[in-house]
Amino acid sequence: MRFDVLTIFPEIFDVVLGSSIIGRAQQSGLITVNAINIRDFSKDKHKKTDDYPFGGGTGMVMMPQPIFDAYKSITENLDYKPYFIYMSPQGTKLDQKHVERLSKLEHIIILCGHYEGVDERVIENLVDEEISIGDYVLTGGELPAMVLIDAVSRAIPGVLSNEDSYSDETFKDGLLEYPQYTRPADYMGLKVPDVLLSGHHANINRWRRQQSLKRTRQKRPDLFEKLELSEEDMKLLEEE
Ligand code: 4HQ
Secondary structure (H helix, E strand, C coil): CEEEEEECCCCHHHHHHHCHHHHHHHHCCCCEEEEEEHHHHCCCCCCCCEECCCCCCCCCEECHHHHHHHHHHHHCCCCCCCEEEEEEEEEEECCHHHHHHHCCCCEEEEECCECCCECHHHHHHCCCEEEECCCCCCCECHHHHHHHHHHHHHCCCCCCCCCCCCCCCCCCCCCCCCCCCCCCCEECCEECCHHHHCCCHHHHHHHHHHHHHHHHHHHCHHHHHCCCCCHHHHHHHHCC
8 A cells, every 4th residue: 555645744744654663664675754844846946835725714724726736746647646635624534434444545645734725726636535533623734644544454465463463453343342351360359350360261261252342332322322243242241
């Protein structure tokens, strides 16, 4: 999977996406993250990329020309059209289903806006989809782009090790993760549930499923409502 990010702050992607699991995925060639400086495509003598809004009002708007030219520099030698995403609070809110759908693509371009956003002609003519990471306002699209790249990358086969494996975790079945414990079994009198120390794997799996169901109902009733529960799940929820 290849990500090209159009941004006026390309350097901030290096550390975040160069470290840990995403860094390893880049080194192994499973993903490539290429941050492209929109400023490099400015034709202005001061390398300006924004201008005043027509019609007046506060703030600045990102100009179309540097963005169109940066886009052209990516696509001119390709025989296909990469999927173009604009990070924006006006977009569809990102969830794990959406992440999985995006993880099947081969090449994604992500545009990060600043100020009051980008000239509408960019959105109308280049953008395939606007995506939001949540209903709050940030100062730029860089953090949202990194969130998207991180979430999509870890859904690509091979990016997570078998140990951190992608299945069996939060949202996989629309359920929250069960509680986790590590050594010691007794920390200053705070005990790990007995079943986890029993070595009885059927019982452990049953307990974990039950915990996932109960905590989803308790903490995320919105997710719980959408579940299709089996007979066995219903029984687990009734216990205790
Ligand atoms: N911004 N989810 C404004 C966001 C945002 C979000 C990015 C701030 C775009 C122009 N992006 N710029 N929330 O708040 O994606």
